[in-house]
Amino acid sequence: MKTVYLECATGISGDMTLAALLDAGVDEAAIRRGIESLGLPGVQLQVQEVMKGCFRAKSIKVTHPEQHAHRGFSDIAAIINRSDVLTVSQKSLALEMFRAVAVAEAKVHGSDVEQIHFHEVGAIDSIVDIVSAAIGFDLLGADQIVFGPLPTGRGEVRIDHGLCAVPTPGTAELLKGIPLRDVPVLAELTTPTGAAIARVLADRFGPLPDMTIEQIGSGAGTMDLPDRANILRLFVGQSSSSLGQDEVCLLETNLDDVTGEVIGYTKQRLLAAGALDVYSSSIQMKKDRPGVLLSVIARPEMASSLEELIFKETGTLGIRKHLLQRSIRPRQAHTVVTEYGSVAGKIAWQRDGRPEFSPEFEECAKAAAISNCTLRDVYRAAIIAFERSQPDLKPGVPVSPTPPGEHDDHGHSHDHSHSHDHSHDHSHDHDHGHRHDHDHGHRHDH
Known part of the structure; x- marks a missing residue:
């Protein structure tokens, strides 16, 4: 299967992602046509090669006339939907990223999606970054997209709402459930746009998967770091396995002082709360006391809430937690x-x-x-x-039911939706780690 892996050693932003896509061979002309179709006056995409540390990388810069518009989600949707060049899947992917930002911002500001006005992420350069990323990943046609852990950086940045600690509230909301890593750099390394891209596109997070590499794209951030190259690397290749991979959390506790009714009730509550699977096994505990091993398989982001439920319902004194790699059939x-x-x-x-x-x-x-x-x-x-x-179905090509007597192998509907949990929002597009004073409509790359 075609696999894309993003190594986010110094974080991720919209401009770095687009630069890495272009460097990996995505059709630049197709990206430019998509940008032009948005009808944004005076927008120019500048692409060049730069050196970051001792390494070559591609860099992009979006230039446009000064603008002060604070757009809402409906404004963004109108800009994207009026394009006669973007495909349905490209429009859908771009809107999903913007909606993730809107949901996150609504959460942190105590508002709703339709009332949120994008500030940095609503700027022209951010619109270009997100739409271009949607075009680029759609053209790649990957079967799975994997991201490495995301570093947020440290320190403070200035956004429209004033000084904020890194990660900013909207970005932090987007990063819920995503593995993070600490990189000791006083800058914003993962921007709201970058967090939205990872949130929407990632099938999973982890190390470089087993794959044969065919292309590598290097996208440069605008900031020069003193001890490392500010580069996002994008690997494109083939994985020999037809099995999907993800990471799950196993929660276990030994119980010898609760009734079977309590265990059964707890299992039902855990499943209702989002556990992937819950099961129990008979065990022998200390002093040969009979007991029950309660095991819960969950997505890592659900582990904390399910732990609280186990503690509350069973009264156990401890829960073991293990992160496991899981192979799953399509x-x-x-x-x-x-x-x-x-x-x-x-x-x-x-x-x-x-x-x-x-x-x-x-x-x-x-x-x-x-x-x-x-x-x-x-x-x-x-x-x-x-x-x-349905004798000849292929993974990733959804199908519709065929009534009895109408056994036609063709004409099935194809619903290409992916399973990403993307309900987040952020309103700042700081593409890589600089101080951002957003009182004007210019690009602030990091």
Whole structure:
């Protein structure tokens, strides 16, 4: 599968991301056409090669007439949607990034998305950065995008709301659940635009994955750091594995003084609160006392809230926590139409590309009760309906149900949405670590 990895050693910003994309071979002419289609007067994209420390990198700069507009989300959406060049997927991706910023800003300012006015992120240069990133990643067509941990930097920056500690409130909101690392630089290394790009695009965060590298793009930040090169590296290549990878957190506690009813109730509450899986095992504890091992698998960003729930419901004195790498088969939701009605389930793919359909128990049980037939009958009918209508599915190409008797292998709908949790917002586009006085409409790159 085609894999893209972003090594954010000195953070990430909009201009660094665009520069790295161009350096990795993304079509510059396509980017320029997309920018021109936004109808923003006087905008120019300057691309050049620079040296950062001892290393070559590409640098971009957006120039435009001075402007003081503070745009809201609807204003940004209007600018993007009026383009007759951007594809539907490019528009959708750009708007998702801006909405992430809006949600984050609404959270920190106690407002709602429609009332938020972007300041730095609503500036022309930030619009160009985000739209260009959407075009660039869409053109790359990666099957998975992985980001390294993000350094925020240290110190303070001046934004429209005054002096703020790094990371600024909107950026911090965007970075919730994202692995961070401390780099001892007194500057803003990860900007709001960069945080939004990572939040929306990342399939996961971690080290460079197993892959054969085909292209490397180096995007320069504008700031010169005294002891390191201010460069974002973007790796493009192929991963031999058809399995997806992600990171999960395993929470475990030993219980010997709670009833089975409490354990069962706690398991249901944990699942309702967002745990990926919850299970219990019989164990022997100290002095050969029988006990129960309660195990919870969760996304890392959910671990703290689920820990609190375990402490509250069980009264345990301690919880063990482990970060684990997980291999997962490509999967997607799917519905088949049977003689007993529609049945929802999931498709998963084997390593050799063969699809398998698993009907949901609740759906089959409901259909069996309505039709007054056995559960086995519904399961069997769902599997047969899938095998007849969907013999050649590929991962990442969603499909629609085919009614009985209409077993056409073509004409399926293709919903290319990814599973990123992107509800965040930030209103500052400081592309890399300088002091930012945003009283004017000029670009402030970092």
